Amino acid sequence: FRLESGSVVGHCLDEYTTTEHLEPLLERLASNGNLLDDGLWVLFNTTYQVHVFPTPDFPHLIVLKKRAPCDEGQLSSMMSEIVHTLKAPITSTKSFIELVEEVGSLSEKQAMFIRRAQISLDQMLTVVHQLLDVAWLESGGDLARTTIDFIELVKRSTSQFDSYAQRQNVELVLDLPVGNCSIQGDARRLEGAISNLVSNAIKYSPEGGRVLVSVHYDQAVCNLQVEDQGIGIAPEHLPHVFERFYRVQSPQTHRIEGSGLGLSIVKAIVEKHGGRVFAESVPGQGSIFGFSLPAI
Template identity: 40%
Template sequence: MSLPTRWKPCACAWRACTSRLKTRRRVVRGLFRTGRLNLDRAPVDLRKVTRQVAKSLRAVLEQHTLELVCPNEPLLVEGDEVRLGQVLQNLLGNAVKYSPGGGRITVRLERRDQQVCLAVSDEGVGIPSEALPRLFAPFYRASNVAAHGITGSGLGLHVVKEIVTLHGGTIEVESTEGEGSTFTVSLPLLAQ
């Protein structure tokens, strides 16, 4: 039996969400079982990964305007394509979750010297300044999220930071409560 046409986008979104949840569950189980994440390293074009992740999340982004700013040339890093995709999925997912009223989400990918920088910005609830130093700690959640009825485990950003660190990169956050946040991941550019 096939689905009516009007339900097909919902089914597609459901499959994408299910796949992301399974992947996250595997990552968290592996992290807690071994105490570390394993990487399958190879040259990865972050431009390609960014476009794939953005496309897979289109259904979730219905209430938001997604602006994707990518250069025309490939931006290669040495890394694990699946894990780097998880980083972007988590950051984009958080941008959606913490912008419950919709708004603009911008994903900007660019080369800065010998780094590839990936920035995800939203116009959401923002993060209180006192929460910023502990934001990447496991199970930590900022005090303002409960007031907005936003749920979560507090593990996502911790896992993101672990993945970024294993790739020799850094992650930074700039945020103003009530105005939104920008998370910037910097990774070493693959020498060609």
């Protein structure tokens, strides 16, 4: 509080305007019998551990001890643990809802409710995976590099969205060349990057629209393109779409849920592999998102 200890002892707190921030703490202590539930108090963006001691001369002596902040590694680890905890019940609920359709025939209204629940769970699971990726990136996670058949990886990653595309009434089309395009990389992380692009394309596509996933390659580079027939992106927004938490705000996107994390994760993963991302778009006609990676 920028006060000299000698000028404070024996004086009332009311004499010092800089101590007015302590009043909520004193009120909280008084209402809780001089106890804090968690023992913590945040003041001036700093967290303090609060200790209260009874003394013969005063009702209580309050000691505030500055709490050391968590480093980035600890925060990333904590976030990862929390998100992993969320993932299990979401995955379990999704599985049980899918089993409902196997039990017997559903009315049109029941089938509609099931589809809505599945779409919401798909969106929740996507956010969970994105948060896990963010935690991994923030912790400086290493790549588990192996030799990967990029065409097979794209095929496997895209096939996971067949059901989601059907529920959204979107045609999902693969255009893969014959041959082999090999890369060195982390299959799990690259699968996440591909999934983000395919999921986004389906999400922003109109009913009856088409999403085309294609691969092109030469001796030096493997290219992935995901093309949709959605609402498109205005030129002024296009340079920012790979920034974390950036979302285009418009009447068309108002009801489309998203975290603003997906494309920034794609960019970070691709660049960790020595590749580059790209985006093209024409408002009202659709968008193309993709990335290129060095071939081996």
